[in-house]
Amino acid sequence: MPLKTVMHIDLDAFFVSVEQVLNPALKGKPVVVGGSTDRRGVVATASYEARAFGVHSGMPMATALRLCPQAIFLTGNYHRYAEASRRFMGILADFSPFLEPMGLDEAFLEVTGFESLHKSIYEMAQKIRARVRAELGLAASIGIAPCKIVAKVASDEAKPDGLMQVLPGGEAAFLAPLAIRKLPGVGEKTEAILKGLGIKTIGILARMPETALKHRFGMYGETLHRHANGIDHSHVLPPAEAKSTSRETTFERDTRDMVFLSGMLRYLAEKVGADLRRYGRQTACVAIKVRFADFTTLTRQCTLANPTDADQYIFQTGDSLLKKTVQADKRAVRLIGIGVSIINEPGRQLPLLNGMEQRWEKLNRVIDKMRVKYGFSVIQSGQTLQLRKAYHSGSSDFTHPPLQIS
Ligand code: DCP
Numbered sequence: 001m002p003l004k005t006v007m008h009i010d011l012d013a014f015f016v017s018v019e020q021v022l023n024p025a026l027k028g029k030p031v032v033v034g035g036s037t038d039r040r041g042v043v044a045t046a047s048y049e050a051r052a053f054g055v056h057s058g059m060p061m062a063t064a065l066r067l068c069p070q071a072i073f074l075t076g077n078y079h080r081y082a083e084a085s086r087r088f089m090g091i092l093a094d095f096s097p098f099l100e101p102m103g104l105d106e107a108f109l110e111v112t113g114f115e116s117l118h119k120s121i122y123e124m125a126q127k128i129r130a131r132v133r134a135e136l137g138l139a140a141s142i143g144i145a146p147c148k149i150v151a152k153v154a155s156d157e158a159k160p161d162g163l164m165q166v167l168p169g170g171e172a173a174f175l176a177p178l179a180i181r182k183l184p185g186v187g188e189k190t191e192a193i194l195k196g197l198g199i200k201t202i203g204i205l206a207r208m209p210e211t212a213l214k215h216r217f218g219m220y221g222e223t224l225h226r227h228a229n230g231i232d233h234s235h236v237l238p239p240a241e242a243k244s245t246s247r248e249t250t251f252e253r254d255t256r257d258m259v260f261l262s263g264m265l266r267y268l269a270e271k272v273g274a275d276l277r278r279y280g281r282q283t284a285c286v287a288i289k290v291r292f293a294d295f296t297t298l299t300r301q302c303t304l305a306n307p308t309d310a311d312q313y314i315f316q317t318g319d320s321l322l323k324k325t326v327q328a329d330k331r332a333v334r335l336i337g338i339g340v341s342i343i344n345e346p347g348r349q350l351p352l353l354n355g356m357e358q359r360w361e362k363l364n365r366v367i368d369k370m371r372v373k374y375g376f377s378v379i380q381s382g383q384t385l386q387l388r389k390a391y392h393s394g395s396s397d398f399t400h401p402p403l404q405i406s
């Protein structure tokens with residue numbers, strides 16, 4: 001098996017760290033992000049200062065309050081975390097195209113052979129950490145190893161704000177002294193069974209005969225044995241090709257204001273168009289979704305004469321569907337959404353573009369570049385600008401989670 005190099009990058013205390021960037025007064029303090037403390041909320045994450053009091057993810061907020069009453073309790077801001085995540089993944093993608101995101105704040109990066117570009121993989125990891133720190137104000141811990149499982153454990157061991165490299169041949173020795181719970185995939189149940197067998201460290205697990213583990217855990221026993229020995233042949237896999245992409249939003253108040261609805265649709269269409277261009281793909285089918293105040297939901301779709309990735313064409317198609325749907329009805333609107341199917345073949349048919357479409361294409365490419373640099377809301381059309389009035393909070397992201405990409 002040829003030698004591989006894999007990085008696992010994981011942001012420290014993610015939700016809390018984003019809150020600390022938004023409000024620096026929270027730095028260095030016990031901070032907990034999660035549900036409400038009086039009802040049945042649970043802790044999403046805790047700052048390392050709060051962790052010192054025993055507070056951890058998944059714990060009831062009420063327990064956290066008892067363990068660390070002086071902590072600052074926040075309910076969180078999913079939009080900000082999604083935005084930070086998007087920018088984090090963007091930085092990683094600048095370093096290697098072989099990127100496998102694992103949730104919002106962690107990813108594997110395959111970096112085999114990249115040392116020639118950065119002196120060493122260690123240097124490369126330092127550059128990634130420096131960029132994440134400079135551009136997002138967040139601490140990223142990184143593990144480097146010859147396989148995914150060991151890279152993941154190494155990034156955990158490197159925390160907080162650290163970097164750890166396990167060299168080829170050193171995998172088993174690195175894992176050996178660690179508690180079995182540190183092995184990814186070993187949860188509470190497996191841990192209890194292994195402890196019952198007298199297995200406390202990964203080293204002891206690694207020396208167990210494979211047949212014994214297979215007898216106890218079936219196929220999973222084989223995987224456990226391999227992983228405990230620092231062997232993992234799985235590849236860093238980019239996410240599966242998307243078949244469609246969509247955005248939708250629910251309004252704070254139901255409305256029939258057509259100017260407002262079109263403005264929102266324009267904003268959502270721009271997000272969808274940006275997805276297509278980021279994937280280097282086009283669409284030939286636009287669909288809209290309208291949910292009325294009584295929760296009745298309608299979808300309408302339209303096939304395009306020519307494939308496109310232009311916001312303007314997507315919006316115009318969606319907007320005429322929207323107008324027909326809303327005007328044919330008397331009810332107020334609670335939610336609207338727009339989605340496009342994705343043609344999964346790269347390349348465009350330039351000769352088919354008319355003059356207008358060519359101008360859109362150029363314009364959109366410039367807009368995308370500026371948005372990558374300065375954020376999505378740096379450029380707004382007349383239609384989306386008027387959304388700011390309705391969203392007095394001054395927020396520039398008007399969608400609600402989940403931002404669905406399917
Ligand atoms: N999260 C959550 N509920 C959980 C666990 C995590 O909502 N039970 C969220 C909040 C975390 C984010 O996911 O900030 C990332 O989870 P991690 O397990 O990576 O934990 P952190 O990033 O908070 O801390 P660290 O990676 O430093 O241990």
Ligand code: CA
Pocket residue numbers: 010011012013014105106
């Ligand atoms: Ca994390």
